Amino acid sequence: MRNMMTYDVMETVRNTNQWLGATAQAFASYPVYAMIPNPAIAWTAAWGEVTERTFSRMVVKPSWGIRSITCADGKDHIVEKEIVVEKDFGDLLHFKVSGREKSQRKVLVVAPMSGHYATLLRSTVNSLLPDCEVYVTDWHNARDIPVSCGKFDVEDYTLYLVDFMRHLGPDTHVIAVCQPAPLTLAATAYLAEEDPDAQPRSLTLIGGPIDPDATPTEVTDFGRRVTMGQLEFAMIQRVGFKYKGVGRMVYPGLLQLASFMSMNAERHSKAFTDQIQRTAKGDASDHDPHNRFYDEYLAVMDMTAEFYLSTVERIFKNREVARNVFTVNGKKVDIGKITTVAVKTVEGANDDISAPGQCIAALDLCTGLPDEKKASHIEPGAGHYGIFAGKSWRNNIRPLVLSFIDANSPKPKPNAANSNAAA
Structure with missing residues (x-):
């Protein structure tokens, strides 16, 4: 079916990168490597952690995470x-x-x-x-x-x-x-x-x-520059068999994300490199500014x-x-x-x-x-x-x-x- 293979190839690439990240993190985290004073080991584990988190977030709908608020009465109220x-x-x-x-x-x-x-x-x-x-x-x-x-x-x-x-x-x-x-x-x-x-x-x-x-x-x-025919040919794909919407023609979120990232490619590249360095040093956390921003930014929908x-x-x-x-x-x-x-x-x-x-x-x-x-x-x-x-x-x-x-x-x-x- 038209463009279904392209959709599945994109998902395969994303899935492979997620797997590579998880594998690198698991491999470099073996206790035996702690005896080797080589910073490359810690860097590999950090690269794996950041890579796995990056590519896994692309297919996860974020939680609203709004559990309670403080109202005018000064009390916390459940939301x-x-x-x-x-x-x-x-x-x-x-x-x-x-x-x-x-x-x-x-x-x-x-x-x-x-x-x-x-x-x-x-x-x-x-x-x-x-x-x-x-x-x-x-x-x-x-x-x-x-x-x-x-x-x-x-x-x-x-x-x-x-x-x-x-x-x-x-x-x-x-x-x-x-x-x-x-x-x-x-x-x-x-x-x-x-x-x-x-x-x-x-x-x-x-x-x-x-x-x-x-x-x-x-x-x-x-x-203005692109014709509708060019846009449909380049951007529209058909959902693969993995999802409930199989066969539906969509503008994929992964394609949109690629466009977003390309607009500020140098800035994003530096952000991820810096995050790997912070993770290797033990300075990163689940809720640091980088993860808070990119957990939302990378979560895209078709x-x-x-x-x-x-x-x-x-x-x-x-x-x-x-x-x-x-x-x-x-x-x-x-x-x-x-x-x-x-x-x-x-x-x-x-x-x-x-x-x-x-x-x-x-x-x-x-x-x-x-x-x-x-x-x-x-x-x-x-x-x-x-x-x-x-x-x-x-x-x-x-x-x-x-x-x-x-x-x-x-x-x-x-x-x-x-x-x-x-x-």
Whole structure:
């Protein structure tokens, strides 16, 4: 079958490297070698440990690892993860904080489907939990979805978001991070026409390619240079027999990871060399900065071929959202129909993936929205990752987003006890 062998060859290479690492570590760790004062032995064991961990992480979905949080009452509360909407290609997760009254801020975090799992937003979710009732879109790895479940493209993605918003109701505040920003904007506009009562109260778009041509980057230039035929021939493969999705056409996560690594090959190479040296000296640990970062960065997932190709063609090449001509099931979605949902954009001044200008374009598309319901922020010195995680997010952007949510939430009604006391 077309490209199935290529998929299996990639998996074989990954599996072989994992085995070589484990073998080298086991071989160089024999007690008898401790009597030989040769640093090459320790280096071999270290190389094996780092190599095995690197290649094994590529096929493991990371854990959310959010077990408890400290709330405003100063107490630690257990966090329980529950699926509230279950679908073939993705679930709606709720992080339930035990022993705490439901927060008035109900937030839906729309995670990207761009090669990594939703757990990439772990620190974002963790930072919101003390102050919000948090829901997250948890997209599934395409290689694990049987062909019988059908297709999944940008229109299906948009309709999934529509269903999630309907389920959560009109008091929801949506935060879309990176790739889903244009489709989340389209889903909101779809609801504005089809089901106005289900619209969220606010929409925060963080570093998303609403208009990729507003400020071209290497990512958008690549989409322009390559034809769709070339892209399909070079990037699309068929899942092998090892996984439940056997036969499904996908854009493999391993291929995406190779692209990520090649963009900063020298930096990654130095990081791994340094980690081997630290491991050989006994200075590394399971939870050191290198392992924390790469355990997440290396964990990649396959995307359905139709989602990847339609994203490139319709969002980047044809700029359907940017030109306000995006359609769902043959019906045009008019972003100008958004008249009540407050919209805020967040961009990083040093973002080299979705550069400043691409996301703020959403505000010009919202022609039916009054200016007082529009807001924007450019974070100085922040790159793409920094606008939703790290110091810039925690110290500057998160407080602004929460203030925006509060400004567009209904004022709490005083309860009867307070009213009587006031009387």
